[in-house]
Structures are given as C-alpha cells and as structure tokens.
Amino acid sequence: MNSTNNLPLSRLALSSKSSPIREMANLASQYEGDDLVSLAIGEPDFTTPSHIIEAAANAAKGGATHYTQNAGFLELREAISQKMLSENKAIFDPVSEIVVTNGAMQALCFALLATVDPGSEVLFPTPCWPNYFSQVQLAGGKSILVKLPQSNGFQLDSDLLIKSITKDTAAIVLNSPNNPTGVVYNRKAINEVVTAAADNNAYVIADDVYEGLIYEGDADSIVSYVDHPENILVVNSCSKKYAMTGWRLGWLAGNKDIIAAATKLHQSTTSSASSVSQMAALEAITGDQVPINAMKKEFQSRRDYVVNRIEKMQSVSCPKPNGAIYAFLDVGSLDGSDSDIAKRLLMDYGVVTVPGSGFEAEGSFLRISTATSIEQLKLGLDRIEQMLENELN
Template sequence: MIEPSYYLSNTVKSIKPSGIRKFFDLAASMEGVISLGVGEPDFVTSWSVREACILSLEQGFTSYTANAGLLELRNEISYYLRKITKTHYDANEEILVTVGASQAIDLALRAIVNTGDEVIVIDPSFVSYAPLVELAGGTPVLISTRGEEEFKLQPEALEEAITEHTKAIILCSPNNPTGTVLEKKELEKIAEIIEKHDLLVISDEIYAELTYDEEYASFVSIAGMRERTILVSGFSKGFAMTGWRLGYVAARKEFSQAMLKIHQYAMMCAPTMAQYAAIEALKNGLEDVDHMRKSYRQRRNLFVGSLNEIGLTCHVPGGAFYAFPSIKSTSLSSEQFAERLLLEEKVAVVPGSVFGESGEGYIRCSYASSLEQLQEALKRIDRFVKKL
C-alpha cells in the first residue's frame, strides 16, 4: 500500500479548501434554505446570447479556436474596453480569452511570479487570490483593511507593506467580498506608490459592469498604469454567464503572450460555443446588463438599509452584489453566526473570516436574489438577532 500524502505537493497540502463551498454544500443538503452565500447572478443569461450559442452548434462550430480565442471576440473585447476604460488594446497581441476570470488570475500569477517574490493581497479578499499566489511559488502579503474605512486600501498601509521582494499587487474594484469601489482619486494615490516602487498590478475588474453610484474607474485608465497592469475580467457577473466559464485578459503583449504560452499547454482554448455567445453579449446584450444593474441597485438599497435597521452595521457597497455587515454586536464569531443562522433560520451566508483575518466579525451576503427572497431572509435574520 502506498501512502498518498507522501506524493502530494507540500504546497497543495498546506492550502485550505474554500470556506465558501463548505457553507454552500451544507445549505444544499437542507430544505427551505434561502441562500445568500454563492456569488452568482439570479438572472438567466440573455436569450439572444443563448440563441447565438445554439446557432453555433447547429452550424457545426465545435472545433478548437485559436489559443488566444476567436479573433472576432477579441476585437469585440477591444472595442468594449475602449468604451469603458478609455484604453486601447490590440486584439491580435494584447487580449487573451480564458476559461473564466479565475483562470486569468492564475495565468497572470504564473507568468510573473518567481520563487521568493511577494504579491500583496488586500484583506479581506476573494478566497482564491492568496492560494493562487502560493501555487505560483510566491508569498502572499496581506494588508488589513477596516470596516470603519469601508475596507478601502489606505496608501500608507500599502507603502508599509512593500519590501525589496514585492513584485505585484492584486486589486479588485468593485470588491468581492465587501462591495467596496475605489474612486479614481483613490486609485491615483495607489498608482503613485505602484510607480514609485516599480510594481505590477493584477486588476480584477470582473464586477466592472455592476457599479452603482460613481462612474466606473478602471485602474488602466490612470496615467502610466496601462503598461504595468494586467487587466482581468469576464462575462460571469455583469452578463450573468457564470456557467459559461469565459473570461479575458488585456495587457501589454509581453505579459499577455507569456500568459498565452501557459494557456496553450494547460488549456488549449476556451470553449468555442461560449465564445460565440460572448460575441453576441458584447454586441447586443448591454441593455440587459443595464437592466440587471438597476435591479441590483434596488435590492442593495432595500437589503443594506434593512440590515442597518436590524442592528447589523453595514456600509453601502458601491458595486458588485454583496453586503458585508458587521455581526460584532452579537458576540459570535463569523463562523458561529453563519452556522447558527443556517441551522436555526435556514439562511445561508458566508463567514467573513474565510476571506481573511480582517473579515472576522463580518458576514458576506449576496443580494443577487429576488426581492421576495431577500425580504424573507431579512425577516429570518431579524428574528435570529433578536433571539440572541
């Protein structure tokens, strides 16, 4: 008999499973649960987008595409990015179509990180950032943020975290899990430090379409940042295409072509049918995106206002579809609160602690659910807090 653990990578053994999945799997095994846990739109992908996929199948477009993706799709991405970021990317050499934005982040890190390099991660952050840095051979350096400051990265904290080994920083605005949006003037202060220390930026802009109160500001639109930024985005959130697994990278060719080399060996290309669907989404799906954005904004206002009335203090998130209320007043840990809320009131949320130490004392609630479900969930949460 062999001992499997002997053969496993030490890095893989040291990485914890996703805390989000733990609660999602538990909720899925129970009846009558209202899930505010998984970050997924409750809208179905637009009909014209689904129809474009079906048509591609009927026409027999079932072969591999170019490794970088269909040129028509890359052209549409280039045109779209020029509209929303005011920045041009060459479709032939600077855009790569990936299997979701998650693969794009993985490729970016593997393309730039050497053993011993440090990559700054904002805490709390999306659960995959730090593990992907480790899998690439780097060291994640976490910068804590505070609820009192709406979990915004403070320039002085960034300056303090940089060492001679720092190579890059991962930014996400609008943010998962906090919904925080960094305004242009805040990005400019961060950019000054990035340039001063000659760092790279992986800018995860997957929630770019879901910005509610301020005009969306992409990091690549800040003076001097295009050349040192790897922009990551995709179709999952804003276009309600999570299951299609389609993302993209836009970066100067030295970075995008390095990522393409890894992509060629690891993945070959993104799914062909999904790429044809994405072309239609960019050409004719933006009205539906606008409709979804307005609906999420309405839900946000209801949900966050009600959480504050219940006594769970919550800043107004400027984007994405997450509320990140404090549960410190209950004297329970994030995990205790989430477990008891699920078992006693059948509402699934995610403990803030799974997103990093700065998330302890908070929970993440997705308001990408119907108004009826959100109202019922709020009743149950109110009842639970009053029992406490």
C-alpha cells in the same frame, strides 16, 4: 474505485485548501430539504439572456466547434478591445495585448504565473476573495495580506499598501467593486498604489469582474483611473455582468510580454477558451444591451432594499456597497466569532451566509449575497432581524 491507497500525493495537493465559501455551502448542504434561505451564492441568479444563448447555438450549428487560436477568436478580442476603449478609455491591441481565458479565474492564474517567481510576494488589501491565495501558492509565491480598517469603511488605504511593498513584491491585486464588501475603491488611492507599484517594478492586477455592476457612476476599471497604466494587468469576464458564470469566459489584457506568456500557458493547459463560449461572449459584448441593463437595474433595487433593511436593524451596519452583489454585515454586537454566528444563523434560523473571516476581514462580518429574489432577501433579512432580537434583548 473507492478505496484510498498509499500512493503519495504531491506537496501542492496536500497543502491545497478548500475555499471557505465552499465550506459554508457544504455545511448548508447537510440541511438540504429544510426551509433554507441562501444568501451565500456569489453568482447572478438570472439565466443568461436568450439572445446570447441563441448566438452560441447558431455558432455551434454553423461550425464553431473546433479549436480556436490560443489567444481566442480575433473578432472577440477586437470586441473586448473596443469595449475597453469606449468604457474604460484604455487602449489594448487586440492582436498582442489581449488573451481570452476560461473565466476570470484563469486570467488571474495566468497573470500570477507570468509575474510571480518562487519567493515573490503578492499584496492583497483585505477583505478580499480568498481564491487568489491558492493561485499565488501555485506560482510558488507568498500572499501578503494588508488589512484595510473597518473604521474607513474598508476603503483602499494607499499608505498602508505602499508601506507593505518590498523588493520582493511582484504584484498587487486590487478588486473593485470588491467582493465581499461591494466597496468601490477611490481613484486617488488607486492612482497612488499604481504609481508606487510602478516605481518598485511591480504589477497591479486589476480584478474587474464586478466592473459592469457599479450602481453609482458608470462601468469603470482601475485602468481608466491612472495616467500610466503600463504595469496594470486587467482581468475581466462575462460571468457577473452578463450572467454567464457557467460559460467560463474571461480575458486578460496587459503588455505584450505578459500576454505572450499567458498565451503560452494556454498551450500547456487548456489550449483556449471554449469556441462556443467565445461566440456567446461576442454576442454579450456587441449585442443587445437591454436585457443586460435590466439585470443591473434589478441588482441595484435589491442592493437598495438590503441596505434600507440593514439601516433599520438594531446594532448592525454595513459599508455602502456601491457595486457588486454583496452587503457586508457587521455583526460584532453578537457573541462569538463570525463563523459561530454564521453557523447559528444557519442551524437555528435557516439562513446561509458566508462569515467575513473567510475573506480575511478584521472584525465580525457576514457576507450577504443579493443574487436572489427580493422575496428571498426579505425572508432572509426577517430571520436575521429575529436572531438580533432574540440574542440582543
């Protein structure tokens, strides 16, 4: 069936937009077969460590092929609770305060659906990952963007955020380490934002997906920074730290009312996360950490390589990415918008990046992903250097 007809689409379907990250990937796909260097991918290039794959295969062979509890296997929730206690100094009851989800995306969606009413506002310090906005739209809410100034290295500015809180603010979403900048937000500012949100009966949704990839300091979550974390909803997943994007396994931790609501949302959407993926996650969290630490070390070396190269280039810079898998290159010295620059870089030099405007960044930026080999990074950065030389001299 390949013809369209006149049957109506819902308003939601008509108004939903594709992620700007996807748009760049779609454009790049037209150049497939050319000698492209992709610095656009936001997922680890590593295969999931083999002990995790084996644990999942054994679990499936052993009968873990049925529906699980809506909130997920209790054993996995206990492991998550233990991880949050030991790494984040946060106490969440595995029975009533944690729900296992299909990736962080579903945890975010549940958190927003459970807190946002039509007309409610959700605050986002930007630059940020744009996929949040359509989820707010699904919940009937309004995304309010609070532009963090580049002059402060895109650090969290608590004053700016607090000024934007209104009586309609339902939640504030904080993502640290941040996609696209790699910046780790400072504790004092986080504490101030969380306190102001609590004073205004608003939640803080902590998107911790890059929490396991902090290079200066230990794994850390917003929830461990604050004295009274009652209004914090923690979103996390196995995707980035354990190289498990395709397993679609995440979780939401928060107060028991929210978790009960999220568990009911499971009943009306996907029932639960996949049983096999849950068993893989159990092994990821409780099993051998040597291969996991090795991946993190490799990401750190790549980060160091990219930052060093950028420091040596003329007329460009990036805020220091203390975490995640990105460098956010300021290309304001080049002509045109960052979308134009990203297109020129793709078409004339064969390098795929994502323009910063896709993340609502003020200024002109390209997001460079470090989720590829040093050889590919070298090739990509050589070409960017060539473009700078050609266009600036």
